[in-house]
Amino acid sequence: MNKKLLCLIFFFSSFTFYNLAYCQELKEKQTLAQILLELEKQYDVKFSFETKTIEGISITPLRHGLSLTQAVNQLKLDTNLNFEILSNRFIAITPQKVTEVQNSIQHLEEVVVTNYLTKGISKTNNGTIEADTKAFQILPGLIEPDVLQIVQNLPGIISVDERISNINVRGGTNDQNLILYEGIRMYQTGHFFGLISTFNPYLSNDVTVSKNGTSAKFGNAVSSTIAIQNTDNLSEKTSGGIGGNLLSVDGFAKIPLSKKTELQLAARRSYTDFIVSKTYDSYFDRIFSDSELNTSNAINTQLALDERFIFYDFNAKFLYNINDSSKLRVNVMNMYNNLDYKQVYTTTNNDFQETKSELNQISFGTSATYSKRLKDGTNLSAQAYYSNYDLDATNNNISNNQFLKQENKVEDYGLRFDISKVLSPSLKINLGYQFNEVGVTNFEDVTNPNFTSLTKEIIRTHAIFGEVVRYSQSRNTYLRLGSRISYFGKLQKLIIEPRFAFNQKLSDYFRLEILGELKSQSITQVIDLQQDFLGIEKRRWQLANTNNIPLIKSQQVSAGVSYNQNNLLVSLEGYYKNVNNITALSQGFQNQFQFTNDIGSYTVKGIDFLINKRFNNFSSWLSYTFSKNDYHFENLNNGNSFSNTLDLQHVANASLTYNIDNFKIGLGLNWHSGRPYTTPSTTQDNSNNIIEYASPNNARLPDYFRTDISVIYNFKFSKGVKADIGASVWNIFNQTNIINRYYTFNSDDSMVEINNRSLKFTPNLSFRINF
Template sequence: MSKKLLCLIFFILTIYFCSKTHSQEQQEKQSLAHILRDVEEKYNVKFSFETKTIEEIFISPLYPELSLQQAITQLQLVTKLNFKVLNDRFIAITPNNTLDVQNSIQLLEEVVVTNYLTKGLSKTNNGTIEADKKAFEILPGLIEPDVLQIVQNLPGIVSVDERISNINVRGGTNDQNLILYEGIRMYQSGHFFGLISAFNPYLSEGITISKNGTSAKFGNAVSSTIAIQNSDELSLKSSSGIGGNMLSVDGFTKLKLTKKTELQLALRRSFTDVLVSKTYDVYFDRIFRDSEFNTDNNSQLALNERFLFYDINAKFLYNIDNTTKLRVNFLNMYNDLDYKQVYITSENDLQETNSNLKQVSFGTSINYSKLLKPGLNLSSQIYYSNYDLDAKNNNITSNQTLEQENIVEDYGLRIDISNAVNKSLNVNVGYQFNEVGVTDFEDVTNPNFISLKKEIIRTHAIFGEVERYSKSKNTHVRFGARISYFDKLQELFIEPRFAFNQKLSEYFRLEVLGELKSQSISQVIDLQQDFLGVEKRRWQLANDTNNPLIKSQQISAGLSYNQNNLLISFEGYYKNVSNISAQSQGFQNQFQFSNDIGSYTIKGLDFLINKRINNFSTWLSYSFSKNNYHFENLYNGNAFPNTIDLQHVVNTSLTYSMGNFKIGFGINWHSGRPYTEPSITQDQSNFNIEYDTPNNSNLPSYFRTDISAIYNFKLSKGIKANIGASVWNIFNQTNIINRYYSLDEDGSVIKIDNRSLKITPNFSFRLNF
């Protein structure tokens, strides 16, 4: 075992024993959120509240022998909050100085599974999974609530190459996911070219994930929907925080300006351009190991790189009156890589070249909501999203300069009205307009070539859905449809969606979900070496020739058992996605330069068992799937395995919390992804590799073990602190995540293996005040 690993394990143990000395103080008072969760589990009820209402409240634990009514009375006296019992299941919590508009919320979304995997994750009766960052505790390998790392612990969600920017949900490619930040569609999701989430974890508070049965509000993506929200309620008082890890430093503030206004601001910046850490070295090696940085060139004498990233998030909240809200959002994400190469020319002169890669996203939105009357709410939003990927590559060997740029501009408008007819019925209708433009620019010297293309698609969509509970609350149904018209394609597409949840008995539930969806924008790869071989994918709009509108259909059915903190669930699904382009699949075999249209079909099963015992929580998830392509003009029209077909995926973890100390240990395993081997015999005269049957082989299985620990403590009056440590891939397992082949100068076939992250330590320290 390495000295670094021993030191880190010693540090984690030190955190634990330090926490023991503070345990008595922490047992005296607990957060109201923690106590409410205990009451929910004990009495089988659900509290409805805004996070801001309770997050600053700490009280003594309740006596265990209290009845539910006695517990509510005690909570109301101690917290000075309003506890309104709506029925035998729901209890609403509001501040004393808040206008009582619960009459306007007749239908409440019900959480059917609390503490799904870990505290802070919940599953609702419409099939979505929600993450509350305030209640979130710990997941193995994570010391910060990174939203896009959290979702990869859910069954059916995995990244085949460990990149956050390449999350695959039930066999779908990353570009088929709809990622919304405060309603703004995002076309970039990662820093460090995909290894770190680009969304600041300390301002984002809520995440909603939908794998199927998506609400009719959301469109233009055929796989999952991931919606990220910041706090939407005014804080009781101002608060701030600063911190950092081994890659970046950050700070945030929630500044209460007046009784009706608040400004939320978060900034994060890497220090990797001035200080190099062990974590940076591992990340850099993972991303650039097989890019142009490591091309063999005997004339190259030196290479120096400079890399940095930053993000800025801001939100302005204005409560115009008790029934009207205005929200303004802004975000900016930035990645910048510069590197210099020094060569010796044939005349023995030194020559220096500079290359650059930038990835920038900007987004803003304005949201307005109005409670027209009890039960009737109007909301509207306008937003703008911009993504720019820009690269300049100087190639000294060919005396060539290549400039590439891919720009996406997205303008959006949405208006919807929600009407809670009664306690059992809710109706929602709305209209959405989007204009998306994509620009591709390429400038090559020697030979001189310039290309500039811009395409625009305008989409009009109307949507509506009805949500209903039975009188017993045992049955929940949501049915809706989205009708979209794509003007450039002159195509109208109707997308029905439904979610059905039935309580079969005290502990068993049945869930059936289904949807039809469409998508007019996707990512393609022209050449594997585009954008320095680091960000090879570029966005492209659908057209009526070689890139049609992508369409999908999916249905799933699941059964769950939940009793005494034991959850067991099975879910089977069928998913078909048609009109996909071969260029969007990242083929590195005989189909690398093919431009055919086809489909993929995936059939799978997700299984989860989760048990909580006092302060321990452990789970085991297993996913089985079979994912096949079908292209009419590839492989004689026969089916062959999908490039991201992971037939078996296993995730098992154990977390422990005691007071302010939390530790998590987890194991991730999955079968190897498919790849194509070259034929045994090669004709070296044609300078092309001759391949065997497509995706006929599988890489070795992937295995990774992670650990993390966090300790929260009070530094002084009004100042809280936490320290965290983690190790990704404790045993430094060498995992091959991709394999392809190339030709050397002699025409011989050489094998190239992309390897996963090596052992990756990280450390964080934060102050909140």
């Protein structure tokens, strides 16, 4: 590495004890404004910035012979500003997020890879991947910055059934993910029963994803952590936007109330209850094809159908900067799904029957966070939150006077305190305490015959955590060591969970990353019957106990290397993940183990590969994951291991995006090998009405293949008003993809094969106005 560059890195990272003799080669500094003017002439570009952003900044002139990209990267390093290349002509300069310490600025968590997949997605030295939805440009198949759709483009993350509410990270089930919205734990993440994210894409600002090496401050989830934050900075003027697509309309506003306060509002509502689009038809067919409301496999003949489906969400955030060193943030969110479904049909005896079914999903959450920065560089924060999730279904067979009601409710109260202190430009400590009380209620009421069941369980958890973050003086080595100690009151268990993250710069272009963690989890989703909640939502939350649902534990380690030069990124990461104490009821078996419970584990070994190349206005990437995911249950399959139902051994995605001025287009290919499923045995005993199966998960579905495209055009609508037009198609070629296969009996007691299809050809359009 160039001696002068080494000198600059050393100077800016450890200026409190630098050696003047080492920096004698430095040239006389110039103002940043002068340097930018020279670069504009040299490269025929234009820098866009607010004057106050670069005021008072002087740096050493750049050395000769640098490319534009190298010059911009050097400026990022020397100025601690964001330089975003908007096109081959324009470059935007904005302030970076910083931590202030006694009139100095220190960066302990730094971005090491920008434009990880596309603009707005970056990777940091602590192992997390961050997505800035405001800087996000385009991903194939997306015309809105849907945070949970974005994360599924990352290597090792996929939804095996295309539902946002069923994100699988390195072979884990969705309930093993910790999803936080403004510090609120979320138990519902999808509208339209999982196909659309519940988080408003135009108020959400930052998304942080941790697949391994999670910070010790996060707990009670054995797979990934996904933290979503809204904009946290006060605006100088009112701004907002309204828009819609083929499913819903939405709007948001940021309203300064004073110099110290601001109110942020966002709302969205579907109009599917009175306008039906092609998008709605595709979504409806995808979700209801394997539910008991589906008529294609019904025993009876349908005469009439009346359906009504709506969803909405509402978010509000109050920002109050009390003074220069303390602030208060208050958040409120509400999410709602409702389905009314009425049928009139004839039975095999030519009798008329009428049923009325209703399904509701409601989530409510609120949080309040107070933070204080002391003069000695210590940061204090306190947060309280409440999260409520309620899922209930009713099925009323009016003709036969039969009524079924089911309810699953989760209430989560949380309180946490954090303290962090930067001891030096290369050393930081984080400490904290967290308390949670989680209650789960399950209710079932059946008439004719009469049956009622009500259970409620509560677990209180106390946790303390601490970690040390260390940076070498050369800024080449990053190390975070931490541990979380949790006590689960009802279970009387004390769990110690060490975590670590290590990042080493090997040379100018190569980096090494090693991550590891132990985790535990006291709440999980189980399936009592495949027809729970009308077969649309088959999972219900349940707490660990001392009987048949133990505390889940996991261990994971990964190591990877990356190469990043001249807009080319190549990364390779291998991982090992083991999760113990899972229950068979949580795995959704639709074979000989459907009504059998046992305690077991799964083990995943895999490799994530990514290559990303940017040239001119194009960005292309190819990601590939190879993994082997196996179950082991002591009492299932004679104690022998067998393939996990989520075992996708090969997953590959290829994308190409093009951005020029106000026009963006993205094309993507998605392929993965088929899921395992269990075939019936070649010989069947027809006398007992029970399907006899071969060995579990002995066969695989056909390979999955899907092509997506999206286009976005931005233009100036009027003075101070901008507009966006977007169009996308999911599954352009209407490929028939089978994502699940199981077997059941039909009306004449003969066995039939049920194939659940993925989304068909699904177009979408959007139009937005921002002011």
